[in-house]
Amino acid sequence: MRRAQGAYRHRGDRRMTVRWHETALLDPGALHDYEHAILAQASTGDVALGFARLGPCALLGAFDDPDRSLRRSFVDGHLPIVRRRTGGGSLYVDPGTTLMVAAIPRALAPRHTLTEIIVMVGELIAETFRHQDIPATFTAPNDITDDGRKRGSVFAVLVDDRILIEAVLLFAVDIESLMKTIKLPLEKLSAAGLLAAAQRFAPIGGTEPSAVAARLYPAIVAALATRLTMDVALQAPPATRIGPPPAACQGAPRPDVSAFLKTPGGVLYLDIRLDGARVRAARIVGGVQCARATDLEHLADALTGVRLDELEAAILAAAPDDTLGFSRGDLGYLARLCVERHVLGERLGIPGDAERVTLYSPRRDQGFADLLADVGALLLPYCAKPAWCKWRHRDGCPECGQCAVGEAYRLGRERGLPVTTITRYEHLHMVLAQLRAAGIRTFLGVCCTEFFLKRDYAFIEAGLGALFIDIGGDTCYTLRAEESAYRGQFTAEATLDPRLLDRVLRLGDSR
Ligand code: SF4
Numbered sequence: 001m002r003r004a005q006g007a008y009r010h011r012g013d014r015r016m017t018v019r020w021h022e023t024a025l026l027d028p029g030a031l032h033d034y035e036h037a038i039l040a041q042a043s044t045g046d047v048a049l050g051f052a053r054l055g056p057c058a059l060l061g062a063f064d065d066p067d068r069s070l071r072r073s074f075v076d077g078h079l080p081i082v083r084r085r086t087g088g089g090s091l092y093v094d095p096g097t098t099l100m101v102a103a104i105p106r107a108l109a110p111r112h113t114l115t116e117i118i119v120m121v122g123e124l125i126a127e128t129f130r131h132q133d134i135p136a137t138f139t140a141p142n143d144i145t146d147d148g149r150k151r152g153s154v155f156a157v158l159v160d161d162r163i164l165i166e167a168v169l170l171f172a173v174d175i176e177s178l179m180k181t182i183k184l185p186l187e188k189l190s191a192a193g194l195l196a197a198a199q200r201f202a203p204i205g206g207t208e209p210s211a212v213a214a215r216l217y218p219a220i221v222a223a224l225a226t227r228l229t230m231d232v233a234l235q236a237p238p239a240t241r242i243g244p245p246p247a248a249c250q251g252a253p254r255p256d257v258s259a260f261l262k263t264p265g266g267v268l269y270l271d272i273r274l275d276g277a278r279v280r281a282a283r284i285v286g287g288v289q290c291a292r293a294t295d296l297e298h299l300a301d302a303l304t305g306v307r308l309d310e311l312e313a314a315i316l317a318a319a320p321d322d323t324l325g326f327s328r329g330d331l332g333y334l335a336r337l338c339v340e341r342h343v344l345g346e347r348l349g350i351p352g353d354a355e356r357v358t359l360y361s362p363r364r365d366q367g368f369a370d371l372l373a374d375v376g377a378l379l380l381p382y383c384a385k386p387a388w389c390k391w392r393h394r395d396g397c398p399e400c401g402q403c404a405v406g407e408a409y410r411l412g413r414e415r416g417l418p419v420t421t422i423t424r425y426e427h428l429h430m431v432l433a434q435l436r437a438a439g440i441r442t443f444l445g446v447c448c449t450e451f452f453l454k455r456d457y458a459f460i461e462a463g464l465g466a467l468f469i470d471i472g473g474d475t476c477y478t479l480r481a482e483e484s485a486y487r488g489q490f491t492a493e494a495t496l497d498p499r500l501l502d503r504v505l506r507l508g509d510s511r
């Protein structure tokens with residue numbers, strides 16, 4: 001979207017214009033209609049732009065799965081769930097957040113990729129912030145930050161001959177509501193967690209958000225108009241209707257096999273329902289961004305009828321080429337993880353059990369069989385020990401026979417594996433470094449999936465291969481347990497399945 005030299009842009013005999021408005025408060029249910037109105041305004045060749053403030057809601061990314069990204073136990077009955085047209089992560093928004101919605105004719109940036117569009121808009125907004133004495137930089141893939149703390153995010157999608165851009169500008173952040181709404185914030189809902197989460201945001205509103213907005217909105221519009229060499233016109237916001245909640249928020253049928261992969265662009269999920277060894281139906285979702293709204297749906301359709309052993313090739317052949325922060329190769333690897341899980345399920349004898357086992361291969365070159373044959377240590381979480389056990393917050397277990405952790409210790413020790421109870425995050429770091437120093441390349445860990453997704457960098461840093469068995473029961477991240485954690489009374493106990501651990505270890509024995 002380079003600036004045209006010389007004269008203003010014209011369409012016929014009139015100058016092209018950035019038409020913009022402010023919307024005091026938009027009912028979340030009217031967002032779809034609002035996006036439609038903005039897109040319609042841009043169909044004449046002008047740019048349409050609005051700054052909307054939404055009532056409190058869970059704002060889903062276009063491709064996101066509400067069951068995976070939202071805490072349904074809190075959201076359902078408390079907050080409307082609204083799906084925006086752009087992809088990216090799901091968010092909690094309220095009137096402290098401004099949603100900038102803009103539609104730009106594609107002809108103004110005909111060859112820009114999704115990434116280039118987002119960089120262009122993100123840098124323009126960050127530069128405008130700086131001109132208003134608000135420190136900010138654009139941080140790939142799509143955030144506006146100050147010293148690593150988030151001030152906003154940018155999302156985009158192509159809609160026919162227009163580009164729809166949506167930017168979240170954080171004037172004020174209700175940390176507690178955000179953490180109750182979104183399933184995978186980095187911190188826990190404890191007093192310390194809230195404090196830590198607050199450190200990750202740098203709201204731009206200060207003590208006078210209205211005054212900041214009054215300066216910032218026209219400055220962003222002016223910067224965009226200057227970049228596009230267009231006129232500016234302030235106009236009334238469009239009238240909107242409140243629509244029904246999106247059907248996609250009702251959840252999806254349970255898959256026969258699934259896999260997930262964390263990428264810089266967000267977590268990707270592949271769910272497959274099988275018909276024998278072939279794909280009956282596939283679903284690809286996640287808090288990710290693709291250039292077109294139908295990209296992941298078309299990709300999933302292309303997998304129907306494909307044999308599992310051809311899944312990776314099929315996904316590589318049909319993968320969209322314009323995405324943000326994830327690649328065709330990531331999608332291919334996601335397919336391979338899914339097939340690996342299916343094979344593991346067959347070897348375990350109960351396919352559903354494999355859904356609770358996840359592999360991590362630092363170079364993506366090891367499957368379950370390779371990792372199982374190489375397991376050199378067993379790591380267990382303290383939360384699976386009974387709250388009354390004096391060993392709960394200590395490493396070790398005398399195998400008193402009163403809980404499944406003792407059984408896990410026995411299974412590990414009888415194979416000569418060093419067994420460690422991880423008591424806190426820093427302890428995990430230390431243990432991983434020790435394993436590495438001892439020449440151990442792979443470990444078997446028991447933890448919740450949320451922990452694996454949030455703290456994956458600990459494993460990436462350690463460079464060790466790993467197999468993870470998911471725990472059940474109350475976890476730190478289930479809302480009820482977190483609320484008691486907030487009061488300093490966390491006594492929840494996660495459930496370790498020694499039967500599954502035994503069967504997984506036996507598969508390794510047989511190699
Ligand atoms: S088996 Fe170990 S962890 Fe479980 S109650 Fe006994 S001592 Fe505690």
Ligand code: SF4
Pocket residue numbers: 381382383384446447448451471474475476477494
């Ligand atoms: S619930 Fe998850 S994050 Fe919490 S202690 Fe257990 S494994 Fe760790």
